[in-house]
Every structure is written in structure tokens, then in C-alpha cells.
Amino acid sequence: MAFCRHPGRSVSNPGVVALVALGAALAWPAAGGPVRAGEVGSIVGDVRVVTPSSRRLVTAGAYPGRHVGLPGEQVSTELDNVIVYVDVKGPGAPPPMRATIRQVDEEFVPHVVSVTTGSTVDFPNDDLIFHNVFSLSRSATFDLGRYPRGASKSRTFNRPGIVKVFCHLHSHMSAIVRVFDHPHFATPDDEGRFTLPNLAPGRYDVVAWHERVGEVTHNVTVTAGQASTLSFSLPLTDSR
Amino acid sequence: MTTIFGLARRSPRLVVRVLGFSFAVIACVIVAVFVVLSWQTRDRLTRAVAQNLELGQRRFADHEARRQREQLLQAVALAENPTLKAAVDTYHSERELELPGDQLQRTIQLELEKLQKLLAVPALSVTDTLGAILASAGPGASDWPVGERVQTRAAAQTGPSEAVVRRGPRLYLATVVPLVISGDVVGEFFLAAPLNDAYARELSEEARTDVAILIENRVIASSAPQAVRDVIERLPLPESGTVELDGIEYVVRRLTAVDAASVYAIASVTDAAGTATAEAAMVLAVIGAGALLLAAIGSWWLARTLASPIDGLTTAVAEMARARDFERPLPRSGTSRELDTLADTFDALRRAVAEAEAESEATYLGVIGALAAALDARDPYTAGHSERVADLAMAIGKEMRLSDEDLDTIRLGALLHDIGKIGVPDAVLRKPGTLTPDEFEQIKLHPTLGARILKPLHFLEAHLAIVELHHERPDGRGYPRGLRGNEIPLPARIVHVADAFDAITTARAYRPGRPATEAMAELWRHAGTDFDLEVVHALTATLPTILTARAARAAVVSAAAGPADMVATRMGSLVPFRARSEREAVPYDAAV
Numbered sequence: 001m002a003f004c005r006h007p008g009r010s011v012s013n014p015g016v017v018a019l020v021a022l023g024a025a026l027a028w029p030a031a032g033g034p035v036r037a038g039e040v041g042s043i044v045g046d047v048r049v050v051t052p053s054s055r056r057l058v059t060a061g062a063y064p065g066r067h068v069g070l071p072g073e074q075v076s077t078e079l080d081n082v083i084v085y086v087d088v089k090g091p092g093a094p095p096p097m098r099a100t101i102r103q104v105d106e107e108f109v110p111h112v113v114s115v116t117t118g119s120t121v122d123f124p125n126d127d128l129i130f131h132n133v134f135s136l137s138r139s140a141t142f143d144l145g146r147y148p149r150g151a152s153k154s155r156t157f158n159r160p161g162i163v164k165v166f167c168h169l170h171s172h173m174s175a176i177v178r179v180f181d182h183p184h185f186a187t188p189d190d191e192g193r194f195t196l197p198n199l200a201p202g203r204y205d206v207v208a209w210h211e212r213v214g215e216v217t218h219n220v221t222v223t224a225g226q227a228s229t230l231s232f233s234l235p236l237t238d239s240r
Numbered sequence: 241m242t243t244i245f246g247l248a249r250r251s252p253r254l255v256v257r258v259l260g261f262s263f264a265v266i267a268c269v270i271v272a273v274f275v276v277l278s279w280q281t282r283d284r285l286t287r288a289v290a291q292n293l294e295l296g297q298r299r300f301a302d303h304e305a306r307r308q309r310e311q312l313l314q315a316v317a318l319a320e321n322p323t324l325k326a327a328v329d330t331y332h333s334e335r336e337l338e339l340p341g342d343q344l345q346r347t348i349q350l351e352l353e354k355l356q357k358l359l360a361v362p363a364l365s366v367t368d369t370l371g372a373i374l375a376s377a378g379p380g381a382s383d384w385p386v387g388e389r390v391q392t393r394a395a396a397q398t399g400p401s402e403a404v405v406r407r408g409p410r411l412y413l414a415t416v417v418p419l420v421i422s423g424d425v426v427g428e429f430f431l432a433a434p435l436n437d438a439y440a441r442e443l444s445e446e447a448r449t450d451v452a453i454l455i456e457n458r459v460i461a462s463s464a465p466q467a468v469r470d471v472i473e474r475l476p477l478p479e480s481g482t483v484e485l486d487g488i489e490y491v492v493r494r495l496t497a498v499d500a501a502s503v504y505a506i507a508s509v510t511d512a513a514g515t516a517t518a519e520a521a522m523v524l525a526v527i528g529a530g531a532l533l534l535a536a537i538g539s540w541w542l543a544r545t546l547a548s549p550i551d552g553l554t555t556a557v558a559e560m561a562r563a564r565d566f567e568r569p570l571p572r573s574g575t576s577r578e579l580d581t582l583a584d585t586f587d588a589l590r591r592a593v594a595e596a597e598a599e600s601e602a603t604y605l606g607v608i609g610a611l612a613a614a615l616d617a618r619d620p621y622t623a624g625h626s627e628r629v630a631d632l633a634m635a636i637g638k639e640m641r642l643s644d645e646d647l648d649t650i651r652l653g654a655l656l657h658d659i660g661k662i663g664v665p666d667a668v669l670r671k672p673g674t675l676t677p678d679e680f681e682q683i684k685l686h687p688t689l690g691a692r693i694l695k696p697l698h699f700l701e702a703h704l705a706i707v708e709l710h711h712e713r714p715d716g717r718g719y720p721r722g723l724r725g726n727e728i729p730l731p732a733r734i735v736h737v738a739d740a741f742d743a744i745t746t747a748r749a750y751r752p753g754r755p756a757t758e759a760m761a762e763l764w765r766h767a768g769t770d771f772d773l774e775v776v777h778a779l780t781a782t783l784p785t786i787l788t789a790r791a792a793r794a795a796v797v798s799a800a801a802g803p804a805d806m807v808a809t810r811m812g813s814l815v816p817f818r819a820r821s822e823r824e825a826v827p828y829d830a831a832v
Contacts (some may be wrong), residue, residue, distance in 0.1 A: 086374070111422065127654050135345060136323075136330040162337055164330045171322035174329060174421045212424065214336065 027129060041222040042197040047188040048207055049078040049205070070143030078236055080212045081211065082114045083178055084194045087184035094183045095117060100124065101165070101175050103131040108175030112211070116159055116176075117181045124152035132168035139163055139179065176211060195227075208232040255549065258543035266535035274528040281520045282513075289513040290482060290491055293449065297480070297505045300447040305497045305504075307404065311431065312415050316400050318359075319417040319429040324351040328374065328419055328427040331407070331715045345375055345386070352377035361480040363412065365430040366419070374427065380434060383407035393414055404435070404499040411435045411460060413498060416534070423432040434459045434659050435501065443495070449507040455500050462685070464506065471499060477504055549573030553583060566594045601699055605652070608700075612655050615662055622658075623749050628746075630654035632738035632779070633731075635786050640734070653706025657735050660690025660707065672749040684719045687711055710735040715769040733772040737763065737779055740771065757786060 073225060096118035103108045103125045107194045123133045125147055133153065134143035139161030144153040146169065157163060157179040167173040178185070186194040196206070199222045206217045220228050251578040291493055306741035319325075320325075331344040352364045356377040367373050367390050376384035384390075392403045392414075400417040414432035418425045424582075433439055433454050444463035452462040452472050459469045471490070475483050480493040489509040496503040556570050570583040612626045633654040635648045661669060664686055666680045675683065691708035694700045709732035712718035714725045718736075728736075744759035759779060766777040 107422075134326070135329050136344060138334055138343070161339075162333045164326065164331070164333050165327035166322060171320045171325045172421055172423075173432045174424075176333075197740075211333075 009025050010086040015077055037199075039224050041201055041224050042195060042199060043204070043206060043222060043230055044193070044195045044222055044227045045084075045206075045232065046192040046196060047079060048086060048192055049082065050233050050235045051212070060110045078189045078234075079190065079192055080110055081176075082188055082232075082234065083112065083114050083185055083209045084182060084188065084206065084232065085114070086196060086199065086206050087211070088182055088204070090201075094181065096120065098122070099177075101177070102126045102172075103133075103167070106167075106170050106173055108167075108173055108176070108212065109138040112176045112178070112187075114178045114180060114185045114187065114222050115157060116183055117179055118156065119179070120154050121177055122152050122154040123165075125149050130169060131173075133165055134168055135163050137161065137163045140174060140177075143168075159193055171195050178209075191201065200224075206230055208234060210234050210236065212236060253547070255456070255547035258546050259539050263536055263539035266539065268501075270528055270535060272530045274524060278521050278524050278631055281524065282517045284514050285520060286489070286509060286513045286531065289516065290509045292490040293507045293509060293512060294480070294482075294493070295447060297495075297507070298449065300449070300505060301480075301493050301495045303446075304443070309413075310494065312400055312402070312417075314359075315415040315417045315429065315431040318355055318431070319400075319419055321351055321355070324348060324366065324429075325419050325421050325426065327351065328368070329421045329424075331374065332368065332426060349375040349377065354622040355540075359431075359729060361794075362429055362434055363432040365432065368426045368429070369425065369427060371768070372427070377429075379434065380407075380410075380412070381436075383410055383412070384430070384432075390428075392428075394703055401473045402496075402498045404501040405430070405432060407432075411501070413439075413496075413501070437463065440503075443505075447495075447505050449505045451495070452504045452506055454502050454504060464616045468506065469509075472504070474504060477502075477506075482509065500809060507555040540746070544796065545575055549576055553579065557586070560590075566590050566597075590666065604699065608656055608659070608697075611662075612659060615658060617664065618661075621746065625742055625746065626655050628742045629657065629735060629738045632736045632741060632786060635776060636734045636738060636778045637690060637731075638732075639782040640774070642730075643726060646731065649702045650706065650734060652700070653703035653710075653731055654735045654738065656694065656700070656703060657707050657710045657739065658686060658690070660686035660688065662693070663689040670749070685788065688720050705729045706731045706735050708732075708741060713770050714772055717769075728772075730772075730775075734775050734778075737771050741779060756783060 009103060013027050023100070026046060034211075054100050082141055094116040097115050097119050099113045100122045101113055101125065104127060106127065115121060123131075123144060125131045128149055130146045130148050132144065132146045133155075135141055139159040140155070140157050140163045142155055144155065147153060157177060158180045160179045163177040165177060167174040184196050184199065186196055188194045201222050201224045203221050206218050206220050208218075216232055216234055218230055218232065223229050264608070320417055327344045327347040331341045331348070334344060336342050348366055352375050356364050361378055363376060363378040363384055365381075367371055371389045371391065373384055373386050373388050373390060375386060376717050390405060390407075392405060400415065403414050403416050405412045405414045411434065412432040413435050414430045417429045417431075419427040419429055440451045440453055440461045441463040450462065450464035450468060452459050452464055452469065454460065454472070454477075457473060457476075462469050462472070470486050471488075475485055475490075477492050477494070478485065481491075483490050485490060487510070490506055491509055492504055492506045494502050494504055541611035552573065554570060560566060560568070560570075569587050572583055573579040616625050617626075630651050633650045634647055637650045642650070664682055666674065668682050671679065687708045687710060691704050694704055694707055706729075708717075709721070709723065709728055712721065712723045712728045712732060713736075714728070714733070716722050716724040718728075741756075741759050741763060741825060743755055744762055745752035745753050753812040760783065763771050763776050763779065767773045
């Protein structure tokens, strides 16, 4: 979750991930084999997370959320936890990526990561304490065990789906790895803007997903050489 | 003695009065003290018991509140189980993807069962975000079937809390904790116990007082008997305090209030205080009875102390009066100065009276002696007669071994025996020669006359017989009554013989005095008829002594040439005692 996330740290990683994703999308256009530039179009748009976006922290847990950041820091928006994607089936396996989910201040940072199948996610422990990484999800059930500060373990995700990652030592920590079998997904930037490039012309169901909002789908037509625009509004409530 | 309406009522005895008054007062005080004390004791005991119960309940309420807090914390800690939370969270994600959740559900179930084994709580359950049960464990799990929804206040809004949950036929008291991951509520964790009689009894055993669980004033479970349940339902129960119903006082305290359910501790003060009150009353009663007994003994002792010396004095005085013995002093009580003073006064009075009496007696005797002497002096021939008769009679009495008292009586009686002759005219009395029958009748009146003269003098009562009967004869031919033999008192018989002896031996106007031997002969001749035989015997025995003494005295008297002092003429001391055998040995001529 983005609640305690440090903007300085949280923004940089999605940025890296997004760049990687963009590269992948450019290399792997949808609908049929390799296409030339000009034969494909793109979708650009923006995502707004509708209030209440301020999350109330449930304080009764045995481990109240610890926040060791500087005072006056801006709380990052929920946009980091949004994934926009089109549900298309690629011609083959997309190129694998490498992503990182760090363990900082008893948080998984970033909270949400999207990767293509075959990608590997590193889980470096940047905290002063031991952490653990495990998942009970059907698409990837694993337990990386406990490891101290400075150590890092990684996991390759070969099946598409939603993988929820937890820490056995800190039950309030969680992260989400979405694994796609195509490269047409993106995370909005700080202004909510996103781009899904390299799409063959045609009609697409564009999905904006947030773990607590679920899926919001818009239908859009992609024309070659043009950028179709789209706006998402995600109504975020306190609980699912 | 008081008389009321003609009925004689004796005054109550002092001992009874004192006993009655003192005991009545003390008994009243004791009874009053007993009543006040027992009332106060009961009141105090009841209050103490109520306070005690209240204190116990308060302690238990605190204890129970602490226990619940701890249970809440425990539940919170349990809800942090990472596997459980991860499984619940993952379950939600998978459901979104419409993947089968059975495996995750099994994981949740397994985790719950592990926890249940550790805790041994009646029911553990986990619901999803919609309130549907994902899994449950424990003996009460059948009340929490998977898939059913649990209606509670949203724990997500309130944080961990307690709730009363209706599950099928049963009500559960549940600790509800939200399962939170990264600030997100992914489900709820229930730690539940059924609100039933067993639960109430469990609490009751810990609280040592009855426990009742109410929902909207209806008892749904209780450790108390049905009667108390009914009482509870009829009462508006305060949060804490005492309530009274049907004369029974109850101490109540609300231990917990969750939603509409309240758990009350309730205890009957009356029951708890009953035994103690009875015991205290018994102790007080025993003390009271003991005090009453002591009071009775004390009162009795006091009454005795007051009354017995008075009784003693009374008895002593009564004895004194009865025996006419005024010589002995009264006994002293030794316990009462007042009574001793009374006895002293009485003794002084008694002495004064005795002295006065002796004085007057002496005066009387003097007067009477003078009278007798005067009588004797009327006739020169009878001068000294009374005195001589007195001496003779005394000698005879001594010979007959009479008591000193009798001898005194005889002496004085003999002195006065002819006092009645005062009433006989001189012409008759001093007539020389033979008396006419009429004159003799007049003479014969003198014993009766003498008795009449002396009768008013009480102290001469014993002597009257001598005066009145000194002319009676054993053959019954004497006067004035004609008594016979032993009917005539011995002193009178003695004086009769002495009188006759002196009459014979003394000269009269018409004849000379005859010698003693002749007189004795005369007496012996008439002994048994005119004279008492024994008395004549005694005179015979003692006569020589008398004559010797008389001769000696005659010499003294002639030498002194004064009148005889009659008080001093006690011959008794001069007459030595002689044995009867000696007397009988004295020869005399009965025929002379």
C-alpha cells in the first residue's frame, strides 16, 4: 500500500518499471507479428483516483504502521497502485523483465508491480530487521524464507495472474505482483498520465485496475498512427 | 400488718422486695441492652456483609474487565497470524480472478484449528470482507458454518471490539478483530464463547456469587436458581448497588455490557448474613442469659445481705422475749453499721429496762417484805412467823434438792403466805381461845385473799400457788379448794408443813410454845393425811441443822438488838447438805 511510502523511493522504481514496460511494448506490438511504425497506434489517457483517497490507518493492529520518514512529507497518491492494461493475447512470450520490490520501513516498496511472464522480481531487504517473502497465490506459491538487511532474494514469475506477497514476520506487509503474458500494461505517472503504445488498430477493452477498486473497463478504438485518448476515474473507498 | 377491705394482707418480706426490685431493674436493663445490641448487630452485620459482597463483586468486575481486555489483546495478537492474514487476503485476490478458493480456505481452516488447540476456546471464526464465514474451528464451529454471514457492527469501523452474535439458536459473546494488511481490512476474526448457563456458572465460580446474563431484561443464562432469575427479571437492575424484593436484599453489579447483553453478578445479602446474624444472636442470648443469672444471684445475695441481719436481730429479740432473758446482748450483724447501731441502741434500751425492772422488783419486794413484817407485827405471838416459815421452807427445799429458782420462789412465797390475813379482822385473828365456826370461816378466807392481793403483781405469779394453797392437805380436807396429794404444788406442801411446825413451836396467847420434838411428833402423826409425808421426812432430816443455826442467830440478834434484815436472812448457805440416808438415821419419837 502506498500509505507510508516515501515518494522519493516509490516514484523511482515504478518509473524504471514503466520504462522497461514501454520498451517491451514497443518491441512487441499487439495483434499479429512484428509491425512497422506507422502501422500501429497507441492509447494515451489519464487516471484519476476519486476521493476519498486518504486512507484511514486502522491502528488496532498488534504492529501499528511505523512511519520513520521526515515530517511534512507528501503522501504519494494511489496512482502508483493503479495498473492500466489491455486484455490482449500476444503472439508469443513477451520479453522477460526485471523488477525490484524493496523492503523498507516494514513496507514492500512499491506496493504494486506489473511484469511480463518469465520476469524476475528481486526482493532486497533494505530494513534494519529480518524480513520474509512468501505467497499463497495460485499462480505463484512460494516462500523465500527469512533474510537480513542487505540480502536479496528473487523469484521468477512464469504464470500470469495476481500474486500477493507477504512477510511472515510482519503480517501487515503486503505487495502485489501482476504478471501479464503480454507487454500492454502501464502504471500512471504522478499526474495520472499513461501511454499504451504499439497497439494494432482495432477495438480494445482498456482496464484500469486497483486492488481495492477492482477493474474499470473502457472500450476504445485504436487507429494506426494515432493516439486514442481515454480517461479513467477510479472510485476508491475505504474497504473492499 | 395492713388491712384493706377487711382482708388482712401481710407486708411483703424485705428479702422478696429487695430481690424483686433489684432483679427487675437489672433484668429490664439487660433485656433492653440485648434488644438494642441484637438489632444493632444485625444491622451492622447486614451492612458488613453487603459491603463485603459489594467489594467482592467490584473486585471480580475489575478482574473480569481485565480478563476481557486481555482476551481482546490476545485476540488482536492472534489476528496478526501472518499465514491467516495472507491466506484471507490472497483468497480475496483469487476470488477476483474467479479462481477456486478452496485451497486457501483450507489454509485458513488449518490455521484456526492450530489456534483453537492452543486456546481451547469454544469457537474461532474468520469472515471475509462481506461478513461471510470463511472457516471456523472449535466445539462451537457447527454454529459458525462456512458461507453464512455474520451480522455485526463493522469491526473495520470500530477496531477490535466485543459483540453479542446470534448464531442459530445460541448467542455468542465474541471478540471481533479486523484482519488488517497494509492498512486494509481484509476480514474479521472472531473469538467467541456461547452465553449459556455453563458460561454463567463458570463466571459464578470465579466470582463466588451468582451470575446472570440478561438481554433487554430477559435472563438468557444464569447460575442462579429459577426463583432468583424471576426476581432479576422483575427488577430494574442498577449498574451497581443494592435492590430489595420480597424482603430480600440483593447486591448487584454489572460486570459487562456488550450490545444489548449485560452480565450481572447478584448475591442475596439476606442469605449471606442469615447465618452470621443467627450466630451473633445466639451468642448475645447466651451472654444475656448469663447476665440474667448473675443478676439473679447478685440480687439474691444483696437481698440476703440486707434481710438476714434484720432477720437475725428479729429472731434474737423474739427468743429474748420468749425466754424472758434480757441479760444477753443482741448479736452484731458484722455487715451493716446501721443495724449494729440499732442493736447497740436496743441493748442500751434493754439494759435500761432491765435495770428499771430490777429496781422496781426490789422495790416491790421491799414493800411486800415490809407488809409481811407489818402483818406479823399485828400479833406479838406471830412476830417473825413469816420469816421463820421462809427459813424452814428453804431448808426443807434444800433437803429435797430443789433448784435455786424453786428455792427462791419458796422463800418469797413463804414470806408472803399469810399476806391475806390483812383482810382478817383483828378480833378474829387475835382472839385468844377457840374460834367459832363463823370466825374460822373468816380465817379460812386468808389464802384466797392473799392470792387476790398479789395477783396484779406479775413477777409474783409463781408464788401465788404457795400463798393460795398453803392450807391444802394431801387427804383433800384442806382449804380453799380441797386439792389432793400431788394436785397440790410441792412448794405449797412444803410451806404448809413449815407453817404448821412454826405454829406448834411458837407460843400463842392461849397456850405456850411446844418443843420441836413435840411438833415433829405432831407432824408425823398427821403425815400422809394433813402433811405431805416426803416433806415431813425432809424436815425431820434437816431439823437439827435448823435448830443449831437458829440458836446461833438468836445470839447474834440479841447482841445486835436490831430488827432482822430479811434480805440478809438467807439460811441456805449456812445449812450444809446432808444425805438422805443420814437424815433417815436421825432418831425421833414419832409417838411424842
